[in-house]
């Protein structure tokens with residue numbers, strides 16, 4: 310599946326850039342022990358092309374940048 314233009318344009322942009330209009334919020338990813346987790350990204354699913362985009366925090370990899378992934382890395386139970 311090909312990412313749509315809006316998704317492709319977002320990848321590599323600073324996380325301060327807002328998600329495009331066809332991205333649906335789908336939880337967050339965090340690392341660390343329970344109760345002391347560090348948020349590493351907000352997760353978004355494109356309703357047009359189905360791509361997963363991750364809006365990384367300063368603790369993400371790479372920090373503070375939009376990246377694209379194949380599927381959601383965390384947050385079980387969400388269909």
Ligand SMILES: [Zn+2]
Nearest residue numbers: 313316355358
């Ligand atoms: Zn898309």
